[in-house]
Amino acid sequence: MNPHRPTAPLAAGQSGRTWPSGGWGAVALLAVFGCGHSEAPPAGACGGGECDVPSTKTELLAALDGLADPMAQVLRNLAHDDATVEGGWEAIVAGLGDEVGCGADTESSFVVLSNQALRPKGIINRCVDAPVDASRFFLIFEPSAEDDDLDGDAFRVAAWDDDAARYRRYQMVPTEDGEALAVSVEPSFCAGCHGGTARRDAWMPNMNEMTEPWAQWNAEPGFSSFQFDEFFPEHTRGPVFEDVADPERLDSAANLEPIIRAALSRVSTARVATRGDAADLDVALDLLRPVFCDETANFVSEIHDSGELNLDAVVDPGLRDAFAALGSWPWPWVTDVNLRIEPAEPGDSAIALVAIRGHAVVAAEAALRSRGVLSAEQLVAVRALDWTHPFASPLRCGLFEDAEARARSGEGAANAAQTGDNAALVAALFVDAMQAGGVSLLTDDPTTVVALADAEDADAMARLAAGDVASLRTDLTTLGETIASHIATLGEPSGRATLLDERNRRACLAQTQYPITPIIAELPACA
Amino acid sequence: MSTQHVTRSTFGLGLALAVLVLGGCRDDDGAGPGEGSDCIGAKCDAAMDGTDGGSEGDESGGDTDDGAAGDEFPAELLKTCEQRKDEAYTKGRPAFARDHLRWSCADVVGTAAEDRGQEYCEYFAMVQRPGAGEPDLLGLLNETAPSTEETDQELEVTEPGIELTAEEIEALEADPTAVAGRCVFTSWNADVEACSGQCNYDDEVFGIPVIDDSVFRMTFDANTYDAAEALVADCMDYIPGQGADDNPDDPFHDDFLRACELNSVINETEYRKSDNTVCAAALRLAECGCYMTLRVDLPTGLSQKGKLGFPLGSWEAADSLPAGCRYESVVPGAQQLVTCELTAAEVIDNASELKSYCAQTYGDDVVVHVPVPAAAIRCDPDVDNEPYASTCADEPWNVSP
Numbered sequence: 001m002n003p004h005r006p007t008a009p010l011a012a013g014q015s016g017r018t019w020p021s022g023g024w025g026a027v028a029l030l031a032v033f034g035c036g037h038s039e040a041p042p043a044g045a046c047g048g049g050e051c052d053v054p055s056t057k058t059e060l061l062a063a064l065d066g067l068a069d070p071m072a073q074v075l076r077n078l079a080h081d082d083a084t085v086e087g088g089w090e091a092i093v094a095g096l097g098d099e100v101g102c103g104a105d106t107e108s109s110f111v112v113l114s115n116q117a118l119r120p121k122g123i124i125n126r127c128v129d130a131p132v133d134a135s136r137f138f139l140i141f142e143p144s145a146e147d148d149d150l151d152g153d154a155f156r157v158a159a160w161d162d163d164a165a166r167y168r169r170y171q172m173v174p175t176e177d178g179e180a181l182a183v184s185v186e187p188s189f190c191a192g193c194h195g196g197t198a199r200r201d202a203w204m205p206n207m208n209e210m211t212e213p214w215a216q217w218n219a220e221p222g223f224s225s226f227q228f229d230e231f232f233p234e235h236t237r238g239p240v241f242e243d244v245a246d247p248e249r250l251d252s253a254a255n256l257e258p259i260i261r262a263a264l265s266r267v268s269t270a271r272v273a274t275r276g277d278a279a280d281l282d283v284a285l286d287l288l289r290p291v292f293c294d295e296t297a298n299f300v301s302e303i304h305d306s307g308e309l310n311l312d313a314v315v316d317p318g319l320r321d322a323f324a325a326l327g328s329w330p331w332p333w334v335t336d337v338n339l340r341i342e343p344a345e346p347g348d349s350a351i352a353l354v355a356i357r358g359h360a361v362v363a364a365e366a367a368l369r370s371r372g373v374l375s376a377e378q379l380v381a382v383r384a385l386d387w388t389h390p391f392a393s394p395l396r397c398g399l400f401e402d403a404e405a406r407a408r409s410g411e412g413a414a415n416a417a418q419t420g421d422n423a424a425l426v427a428a429l430f431v432d433a434m435q436a437g438g439v440s441l442l443t444d445d446p447t448t449v450v451a452l453a454d455a456e457d458a459d460a461m462a463r464l465a466a467g468d469v470a471s472l473r474t475d476l477t478t479l480g481e482t483i484a485s486h487i488a489t490l491g492e493p494s495g496r497a498t499l500l501d502e503r504n505r506r507a508c509l510a511q512t513q514y515p516i517t518p519i520i521a522e523l524p525a526c527a
Numbered sequence: 528m529s530t531q532h533v534t535r536s537t538f539g540l541g542l543a544l545a546v547l548v549l550g551g552c553r554d555d556d557g558a559g560p561g562e563g564s565d566c567i568g569a570k571c572d573a574a575m576d577g578t579d580g581g582s583e584g585d586e587s588g589g590d591t592d593d594g595a596a597g598d599e600f601p602a603e604l605l606k607t608c609e610q611r612k613d614e615a616y617t618k619g620r621p622a623f624a625r626d627h628l629r630w631s632c633a634d635v636v637g638t639a640a641e642d643r644g645q646e647y648c649e650y651f652a653m654v655q656r657p658g659a660g661e662p663d664l665l666g667l668l669n670e671t672a673p674s675t676e677e678t679d680q681e682l683e684v685t686e687p688g689i690e691l692t693a694e695e696i697e698a699l700e701a702d703p704t705a706v707a708g709r710c711v712f713t714s715w716n717a718d719v720e721a722c723s724g725q726c727n728y729d730d731e732v733f734g735i736p737v738i739d740d741s742v743f744r745m746t747f748d749a750n751t752y753d754a755a756e757a758l759v760a761d762c763m764d765y766i767p768g769q770g771a772d773d774n775p776d777d778p779f780h781d782d783f784l785r786a787c788e789l790n791s792v793i794n795e796t797e798y799r800k801s802d803n804t805v806c807a808a809a810l811r812l813a814e815c816g817c818y819m820t821l822r823v824d825l826p827t828g829l830s831q832k833g834k835l836g837f838p839l840g841s842w843e844a845a846d847s848l849p850a851g852c853r854y855e856s857v858v859p860g861a862q863q864l865v866t867c868e869l870t871a872a873e874v875i876d877n878a879s880e881l882k883s884y885c886a887q888t889y890g891d892d893v894v895v896h897v898p899v900p901a902a903a904i905r906c907d908p909d910v911d912n913e914p915y916a917s918t919c920a921d922e923p924w925n926v927s928p
Contacts, residue, residue, distance in 0.1 A: 221842075223842060254892060261888070265872040268872075308610075321879065321880070325879035336636055337886060343610075363876060370696070372693065
């Protein structure tokens with residue numbers, strides 16, 4: 001049996017149990033959020049410090065009505081008349097495993113240091129050898145608000161609903177006597193962390209480090225992640241953690257990565273599936289936004305102090321993909337995964353946790369290109385703007401925001417009423433967005449683009465603002481060679497310091513925009 | 528002082544100043560560049576003429592038997608060798624262990640697109656288009672003309688991606704999580720036939736029999752049993768450079784770097800993880816006077832004679848694979864052919880360069896293992912005559928950083 005909270009957090013509410021606001025309820029909400037930099041939660045079922053949960057099975061079944069994910073079925077199967085479930089998280093995992101056809105022998109857990117004082121979080125999956133199947137549910141443990149352990153009662157579940165093509169969210173909470181669990185169905189507060197900066201309603205998993213060396217994740221067996229070992233707060237162990245991270249169950253982040261990738265693929269596929277629907281401005285803007293604005297962030301680190309770093313830190317993966325789609329090129333950066341910089345001097349730290357464009361965003365963009373909604377040439381045209389800043393460029397995002405404002409005010413060239421489907425509206429909005437100083441940033445010649453290396457280059461920005469795009473036009477070969485030179489420069493001895501500065505700049509930016517931003521050691525104070 | 532490389536056997540005969548400087552590929556029977564079994568691919572030519580082999584040679588004489596002043600380790604080569612060393616000693620993923628040597632299928636940073644597959648592991652993508660009879664093979668190497676004494680091997684590579692029609696996309700989107708393609712990783716040596724009576728004639732991947740060597744066997748000349756055996760033999764046979772006695776930081780004193788320099792001179796493949804790892808182990812086996820207690824020599828024992836090639840596994844274990852991957856048994860129990868799932872959504876989203884997607888997604892985690900028959904190896908270091916014999920540990924092939 002799981003350990004339980006020492007106090008009873010739930011009280012019967014008029015239309016269901018609620019977490020009392022203030023007191024430990026507020027603390028519990030922080031635990032639920034799991035985002036150390038999060039702003040106040042939005043009002044909603046679990047916002048404002050309270051969490052509504054059904055108090056009868058009838059209420060629970062009503063909340064689950066129409067939900068076709070495995071967790072909904074588990075709750076239907078296990079819930080008592082008072083809408084509670086016994087058996088703790090183990091019973092939930094077992095039920096989920098039964099629903100997706102994955103036995104206990106396929107179960108794995110993953111542990112990451114959270115941005116709540118680096119206290120560990122845990123995730124449990126089943127069918128880990130089959131990532132697509134494993135991505136049907138995630139069971140997530142946050143640090144406990146009561147002690148230094150993981151919270152074994154107030155855990156969360158996200159489960160894929162095939163019918164709705166979206167993840168359903170559940171927040172478990174302990175009952176008053178601590179002997180059972182109640183559940184909040186589809187709480188709205190998750191969007192702050194799992195909906196990206198646009199606070200999309202579509203939940204997507206956050207694995208802030210999707211590639212080796214998974215600095216703040218447990219990566220054993222098979223790899224040692226330097227920060228996890230170094231920063232793991234030993235005092236945060238407890239019976240729940242020991243159970244979740246039992247060596248029989250504990251797995252490497254390397255094996256979570258393909259599961260998260262499969263989950264993100266589910267989300268981006270569902271997102272782009274709306275392209276053929278009748279034109280709707282909100283939907284079209286939602287499809288187009290990731291091309292310009294980085295809704296999510298991920299982070300990459302140097303593989304220990306080897307000088308090997310994921311190339312996404314320097315070159316936008318969307319730019320690489322778009323270039324690759326346009327033909328064969330002589331530069332390895334189009335197909336390479338990694339970058340080589342000078343290894344760290346003895347005593348120097350590895351370059352850790354460089355913010356990069358989120359994998360979910362890149363996947364959403366790729367989905368538009370691969371389905372012909374936007375062309376590779378068009379995507380290169382966007383990514384060529386401020387290309388030395390592949391992450392969170394205000395220039396690129398500003399183009400979208402301006403277009404959105406025009407569209408919503410009816411001033412833009414794109415008009416939903418005159419456009420057949422969302423794909424056509426996206427294309428129209430794209431053309432409208434790609435303008436500066438009243439002049440289009442798109443060229444008739446597909447072999448040339450308007451390229452601007454650095455949006456902090458005042459002269460170039462002035463020319464852009466004046467509509468002088470001719471002076472910024474370049475052909476793709478020249479742009480590719482310039483990028484290759486840029487990469488080569490970073491390979492020189494000074495490159496390490498340049499990258500570290502950029503890491504710091506992005507970290508400060510990320511902290512203001514992305515609640516999942518990890519704690520980054522040795523980060524200078526942000527301005 | 529320039530680096531000289533003579534064969535260990537020649538050195539032993541007191542012929543240190545013989546003609547085999549620069550290490551080239553001339554073996555003891557006098558075979559010229561590209562002619563002897565010690566040669567690896569076409570790389571020997573350049574090494575022999577000394578135009579691009581890293582160390583400068585001096586055929587007028589050498590002093591490898593007198594390391595007092597030390598040999599010269601070219602700066603650019605040292606940088607490359609240090610990169611390979613960093614990779615070999617990545618924490619948690621060491622290349623050297625008692626029972627195996629290992630490296631991932633991922634090519635090193637900077638590998639040109641058409642050269643991918645340098646690490647005794649080639650890879651490509653297969654996609655089964657909806658309704659299509661045969662799968663697309665993306666980024667697959669094909670030999671158009673074999674290498675000869677005069678010419679290099681000629682190769683072509685199929686397109687690394689595909690263009691899907693709107694109808695195909697629609698059909699794939701109908702079940703986006705269905706397996707619509709596979710990334711293929713093969714360590715089946717280009718010079719090894721599949722069938723010796725126990726081939727698996729039944730299994731197929733998207734309709735292509737797993738024993739089809741035109742698809743699933745490696746193609747590069749360098750990815751052969753002969754090349755692997757010659758690599759071990761050469762690195763055991765040739766004498767490496769020697770560091771200065773009075774400079775403890777001389778890179779030649781580092782076992783890995785010393786081997787990397789030797790490999791550069793012999794093969795010009797300092798850019799490969801595999802060759803440097805194998806060469807380092809082989810060099811230390813030689814320096815430490817190691818031999819096999821079985822009726823095979825070390826080059827044969829390490830090169831997996833009689834097998835399809837080096838077995839593939841993961842960083843976790845030699846007989847496990849990353850999630851989503853499985854072994855395709857060319858012969859019963861074979862671990863030289865691995866395929867990994869590509870969902871329909873992944874195929875659609877990465878159609879333009881699926882070979883790269885395979886490398887990014889799985890290349891770092893599919894790992895080539897070279898089994899080391901540790902129990903059958905005995906070592907008897909000659910500390911009087913071998914410069915680095917005094918540093919031999921119990922398992923010399925398990926090269927320490």
